[in-house]
Amino acid sequence: MGLDFVPSASLPEKVRGTRIDENRIAPLIHFENVGLRYGMGPEVLRDLTFDIPRRSFQFLTGPSGAGKSTLLRLLFLSLQPTRGLIRTFDRNIATIPREELPMLRRRIGIVFQDFRLLEHLTTYENVALPLRVRGKDELSYRADVIDLLKWVGLGERINVLPPVLSGGEKQRAAIARALIDRPELLLADEPTGNVDPPMARRLLSLFLELNRLGTAVVIATHDLSLMDQVDARRMILSQGRLDIYE
Amino acid sequence: MNEHAEPQERGQQKRPEMRVRPTAPIVPPSNVSGNALMCVIAIMAFLACLTFGAVSMVRATAASWQSEISRELTIQIKPDDNLDMEAALNDARDLALTFAGTRDGQIIDREATARLLEPWLGEGLDLDELPVPRLVVVTIDERNPPDFAAMRQALAEKIPQAFLDDHRTWVNRLVAMAETTALIGTGVLILVFSAMVLTVVFATRGALSGNRHIIEVLHFVGAEAGFVATEFQKHFLKISLKGSFAGGTLAALVFAIAGYWQGRSLATPQSDQATALFGTFSVGAGGYLGIAATMIVIALLTTLTARFTVMRTIFEIDRIRSDPARTDGLPET
Ligand SMILES: Nc1ncnc2c1ncn2[C@@H]1O[C@H](COP(=O)(O)OP(=O)(O)OP(=O)(O)O)[C@@H](O)[C@H]1O
Ligand SMILES: [Mg+2]
Numbered sequence: 001m002g003l004d005f006v007p008s009a010s011l012p013e014k015v016r017g018t019r020i021d022e023n024r025i026a027p028l029i030h031f032e033n034v035g036l037r038y039g040m041g042p043e044v045l046r047d048l049t050f051d052i053p054r055r056s057f058q059f060l061t062g063p064s065g066a067g068k069s070t071l072l073r074l075l076f077l078s079l080q081p082t083r084g085l086i087r088t089f090d091r092n093i094a095t096i097p098r099e100e101l102p103m104l105r106r107r108i109g110i111v112f113q114d115f116r117l118l119e120h121l122t123t124y125e126n127v128a129l130p131l132r133v134r135g136k137d138e139l140s141y142r143a144d145v146i147d148l149l150k151w152v153g154l155g156e157r158i159n160v161l162p163p164v165l166s167g168g169e170k171q172r173a174a175i176a177r178a179l180i181d182r183p184e185l186l187l188a189d190e191p192t193g194n195v196d197p198p199m200a201r202r203l204l205s206l207f208l209e210l211n212r213l214g215t216a217v218v219i220a221t222h223d224l225s226l227m228d229q230v231d232a233r234r235m236i237l238s239q240g241r242l243d244i245y246e
Numbered sequence: 247m248n249e250h251a252e253p254q255e256r257g258q259q260k261r262p263e264m265r266v267r268p269t270a271p272i273v274p275p276s277n278v279s280g281n282a283l284m285c286v287i288a289i290m291a292f293l294a295c296l297t298f299g300a301v302s303m304v305r306a307t308a309a310s311w312q313s314e315i316s317r318e319l320t321i322q323i324k325p326d327d328n329l330d331m332e333a334a335l336n337d338a339r340d341l342a343l344t345f346a347g348t349r350d351g352q353i354i355d356r357e358a359t360a361r362l363l364e365p366w367l368g369e370g371l372d373l374d375e376l377p378v379p380r381l382v383v384v385t386i387d388e389r390n391p392p393d394f395a396a397m398r399q400a401l402a403e404k405i406p407q408a409f410l411d412d413h414r415t416w417v418n419r420l421v422a423m424a425e426t427t428a429l430i431g432t433g434v435l436i437l438v439f440s441a442m443v444l445t446v447v448f449a450t451r452g453a454l455s456g457n458r459h460i461i462e463v464l465h466f467v468g469a470e471a472g473f474v475a476t477e478f479q480k481h482f483l484k485i486s487l488k489g490s491f492a493g494g495t496l497a498a499l500v501f502a503i504a505g506y507w508q509g510r511s512l513a514t515p516q517s518d519q520a521t522a523l524f525g526t527f528s529v530g531a532g533g534y535l536g537i538a539a540t541m542i543v544i545a546l547l548t549t550l551t552a553r554f555t556v557m558r559t560i561f562e563i564d565r566i567r568s569d570p571a572r573t574d575g576l577p578e579t
Contacts, residue, residue: 076466077567079567080567102469
């Protein structure tokens with residue numbers, strides 16, 4: 001299925017609707033002199049200073065072990081930096097109380113490298129999970145979820161359990177789950193890691209389409225051919241430092 | 247173009263009519279560890295209810311020993327040549343009944359006395375030939391007993407041959423024994439309940455440990471800790487209710503059957519012996535209430551443990567966040 005043929009009007013209303021930005025000027029995420037070390041180990045990340053602007057699209061790349069996954073963890077609020085300042089949605093994450101974390105994470109969609117679908121729930125239920133945990137009524141989102149599943153090409157796999165899905169199908173289900181509540185920021189770690197080049201291209205156009213609709217996207221990958229397909233911002237990590245090519 | 251596309255699309259949607267199954271619970275409904283937990287809960291509930299019933303029975307019996315014997319006093323009158331026994335017996339009874347706290351006096355007549363002595367002296371006894379003391383049994387209000395000393399004094403003045411036995415020595419011994427029995431029962435009950443609490447807590451935590459990945463995913467897709475905890479609580483409440491209901495019902499059934507058996511064979515010597523020792527097997531309304539209470543306790547225990555464990559798991563996941571030194575259980579982003 002070529003996403004080019006999918007008119008953006010077919011995206012569910014809920015997914016398309018834009019949020020009111022509290023502050024259009026502030027970037028989504030701001031890093032200032034951020035450093036991180038695991039335990040007593042060496043600093044994995046050193047003096048990172050950068051912004052993730054709203055509605056931006058960027059690749060995060062670098063050799064294996066450079067700290068891409070670590071940086072995504074920082075962006076997803078599942079790690080605190082050892083030093084430096086991170087402002088997420090214009091708030092200093094060092095001072096955010098635990099109870100408020102879920103509320104902030106709801107504004108970030110994440111695609112885990114190993115998908116993390118729940119095996120006892122169908123594709124539909126997995127994708128609907130973020131809405132369900134927000135306490136929404138199933139009837140209010142059923143049509144949206146089904147629309148999104150069709151949009152990612154899983155229309156025929158709605159009632160299937162994850163073990164039955166192929167790698168690429170799982171990947172798309174994981175992506176759909178990250179998108180369903182229309183996050184302001186989408187993080188994806190090696191989202192094309194287990195798929196062939198045509199599927200990788202399809203997934204990439206999915207992310208581009210989403211970005212066109214207003215979501216900032218960060219894709220961690222070391223797939224050069226994937227990055228060559230889009231003229232996007234590149235953040236390159238090496239030896240703990242970050243270089244950005246606009 | 248949109249306006250054209252919309253209705254057409256709706257039409258297409260209607261025809262195939264996407265069906266989704268009724269939404270499955272977030273926590274997988276049944277698995278091996280869940281079933282094992284249910285068994286453990288059923289067994290512990292059964293044992294706890296059985297112990298509770300048995301202990302309350304023993305305590306009731308101990309209490310009845312004590313109250314039955316302290317409900318009476320006896321006046322013993324020794325025969326004497328210049329004593330009209332029948333008159334003395336009547337006098338003694340009337341005198342006793344003048345005291346506040348007495349209820350009823352009964353003279354043990356000749357036949358009854360003979361029957362009492364039969365085991366020792368054999369049949370065909372002529373009481374007139376023997377200096378056999380006679381008894382007056384006075385029932386008293388155990389909560390408001392008469393003044394034994396004053397009664398003893400008055401009796402001694404009126405009938406020197408009379409001897410008042412207020413059963414105090416017996417009562418005191420029985421009270422001590424009943425108290426010990428009740429104490430032992432309570433101790434056993436505490437032990438069994440502690441074992442139950444620990445077993446249920448650890449079994450619940452064991453059953454939960456296989457679900458850490460679910461907790462993590464829920465947390466990362468934006469669920470609040472309370473929401474996740476509530477989902478698991480619901481699941482474990484169901485398991486524990488099923489388990490404790492099975493165990494409790496079985497225990498109640500055991501008591502009902504034992505009571506029925508005892509009722510049927512009431513006249514046989516074995517059952518009389520059993521009754522004398524253990525009291526009747528009827529656990530009564532209190533016993534059944536206790537069984538219900540045990541079930542509620544187990545249900546509460548399981549759900550609270552589940553809630554607490556889930557909350558702590560989430561707390562641990564979040565602590566990794568504030569402490570990069572702790573890297574166990576990081577999401578594989
Ligand atoms: N949980 C952890 N505990 C200790 N050290 C870690 C942990 N996770 C990562 N590291 C170290 O941090 C460095 C960066 O790891 P990270 O996983 O971020 O790399 P990456 O860029 O994602 O690599 P890859 O491309 O292979 O996925 C590595 O040297 C790794 O050994
Ligand atoms: Mg990685």
